[in-house]
Amino acid sequence: MITLGVILRKIRTARHLIWPLIFQQTARAGSRLLPMFLFLAVALGLLVIGQTVSWLTRVGAINFLGTIMVIVVVRELGPLLAAFLVLARIGTANVIELGTARARGEVEALEALGVDPVHYLVVPRVIGMAVGVSALTVYLILGALVSGYLWAFVQDVPLRPGEYFRQLAGALSGLDFALLAVKTSAFGFIIAIVTCYHGLAQPLRLEEVSAATVRAVAQSVVACVLIDALFIIIYLAV
Amino acid sequence: MDVPPTKPGAAAIEMQAVAVSAMRDQSIQVAEGINWTVAAGDYWVVAGLQGAGKSDFLMMTAGLMPPAQGSYRLFGEEMPIFDEARLNHRLRLGLVFDGGQLLNHLTVWENVALPLLYHESFAETEAHKEVQKLLVALELAPWAESTSGTMSRNWQKRVGLARALALQPEVLLVDTPLTGLDLPHVNWWLALLDQLSKGHPLLQGRPVTLVVTAADLRPWKGRAKQFAVLKNRRLAVLGTWEQAEAAKGELLDEVYE
Numbered sequence: 001m002i003t004l005g006v007i008l009r010k011i012r013t014a015r016h017l018i019w020p021l022i023f024q025q026t027a028r029a030g031s032r033l034l035p036m037f038l039f040l041a042v043a044l045g046l047l048v049i050g051q052t053v054s055w056l057t058r059v060g061a062i063n064f065l066g067t068i069m070v071i072v073v074v075r076e077l078g079p080l081l082a083a084f085l086v087l088a089r090i091g092t093a094n095v096i097e098l099g100t101a102r103a104r105g106e107v108e109a110l111e112a113l114g115v116d117p118v119h120y121l122v123v124p125r126v127i128g129m130a131v132g133v134s135a136l137t138v139y140l141i142l143g144a145l146v147s148g149y150l151w152a153f154v155q156d157v158p159l160r161p162g163e164y165f166r167q168l169a170g171a172l173s174g175l176d177f178a179l180l181a182v183k184t185s186a187f188g189f190i191i192a193i194v195t196c197y198h199g200l201a202q203p204l205r206l207e208e209v210s211a212a213t214v215r216a217v218a219q220s221v222v223a224c225v226l227i228d229a230l231f232i233i234i235y236l237a238v
Numbered sequence: 239m240d241v242p243p244t245k246p247g248a249a250a251i252e253m254q255a256v257a258v259s260a261m262r263d264q265s266i267q268v269a270e271g272i273n274w275t276v277a278a279g280d281y282w283v284v285a286g287l288q289g290a291g292k293s294d295f296l297m298m299t300a301g302l303m304p305p306a307q308g309s310y311r312l313f314g315e316e317m318p319i320f321d322e323a324r325l326n327h328r329l330r331l332g333l334v335f336d337g338g339q340l341l342n343h344l345t346v347w348e349n350v351a352l353p354l355l356y357h358e359s360f361a362e363t364e365a366h367k368e369v370q371k372l373l374v375a376l377e378l379a380p381w382a383e384s385t386s387g388t389m390s391r392n393w394q395k396r397v398g399l400a401r402a403l404a405l406q407p408e409v410l411l412v413d414t415p416l417t418g419l420d421l422p423h424v425n426w427w428l429a430l431l432d433q434l435s436k437g438h439p440l441l442q443g444r445p446v447t448l449v450v451t452a453a454d455l456r457p458w459k460g461r462a463k464q465f466a467v468l469k470n471r472r473l474a475v476l477g478t479w480e481q482a483e484a485a486k487g488e489l490l491d492e493v494y495e
Contacts (some may be wrong), residue, residue: 014355014356014357017356100342104339106342108297109398110334111302112300112302112332112335113356113402120356232334
């Protein structure tokens with residue numbers, strides 16, 4: 001709530017300083033992770049989707065392909081995997097950077113200069129991570145679906161690309177796109193909030209930073225799973 | 239800054255029955271019963287051993303935490319000021335930390351520019367000129383693109399000073415500026431603080447009210463105007479150097495002899 005308040009209240013404050021930081025954090029939690037995400041998308045396609053397509057064909061249930069792919073990859077696996085990877089790569093770095101800054105007295109230095117630490121350190125990370133997780137989830141899903149088809153193609157599954165993507169398109173609804181955007185943003189937001197909180201909230205000593213990182217990761221995972229459960233309820237209710 | 243400057247001699251800092259907590263654990267009190275007034279234009283040195291609470295005292299004075307008890311006013315306004323509408327009032331006071339406390343991911347130039355760019359005190363091009371002026375005046379220009387990790391403590395402290403001066407404070411709190419410095423740097427600091435107290439071109443010749451903490455009073459003889467000692471959780475005001483010498487005894491043993 002504090003972060004949201006600061007975002008709204010200070011949207012026009014120090015734009016020349018804060019907006020570049022937001023772009024920097026978006027690149028850090030987004031485009032710079034693309035190579036790793038594309039590798040993972042291919043792995044996900046090979047390990048899960050390719051095998052699913054192959055088995056559905058063998059049992060004669062290929063008509064369910066679109067629905068299964070949308071439920072498994074678009075709604076669940078893609079967003080959660082993207083969130084956990086960003087947590088591992090950027091969330092942990094957040095706690096370490098902010099915790100070290102806190103332990104070294106840099107946060108007090110910002111306060112002494114009248115620079116709001118939440119505005120300067122947290123807001124760019126929160127916005128950057130929310131945007132980053134959303135964008136990376138889309139790339140992860142697209143990459144996984146394409147590589148999954150390629151894997152099925154290599155295994156001689158009798159499924160044309162047109163039919164494969166027609167089934168996927170048929171199973172997707174406008175709600176899927178809307179909820180995917182909201183859910184992945186929520187994942188990014190909550191990971192950034194939890195990791196920044198553990199880095200900044202309490203005066204830390206340097207030796208306490210590693211414990212704070214472990215706590216932040218555990219709480220972020222639990223928070224993401226709870227958010228995911230909430231969205232499952234929404235999907236079922238709609 | 240849109241706050242009118244205070245006339246020389248008017249009270250800049252007024253503390254009544256103030257108790258100070260430790261910054262790291264505010265349940266611990268490091269000093270209490272502080273009654274202290276600093277007039278605009280004064281030059282104080284507060285001496286004390288390591289662990290006496292000098293840094294916590296300065297941080298409370300800078301408004302980074304409230305007094306545990308008592309009343310503290312800066313230019314007549316109750317501190318601490320967290321209200322953003324009165325931020326300009328709080329920024330009349332600057333703080334130089336013991337180790338500089340530079341943001342380690344920023345270069346020297348970025349560290350000094352940060353407050354100017356954040357508060358949009360100047361247009362961006364003007365801010366660049368201001369930073370350059372500060373770096374040149376404090377002999378930091380060769381370090382402009384360095385980060386704090388590549389610099390010695392001698393230079394880190396100077397960057398901390400440059401960053402505090404960027405906002406043109408009327409009161410400057412300096413935490414143990416001489417500790418851990420090489421002799422040429424010690425002399426540089428003593429001379430510069432002297433100039434700031436009398437009026438430095440960097441601050442348009444306006445004298446700055448100085449409060450400096452130190453572990454040793456001797457280097458400040460003939461420079462600071464007023465002296466105090468922080469010991470046994472009390473701030474003992476000694477007065478001028480002559481008065482401090484006259485009062486020499488158990489209170490001063492550790493920071494004078």
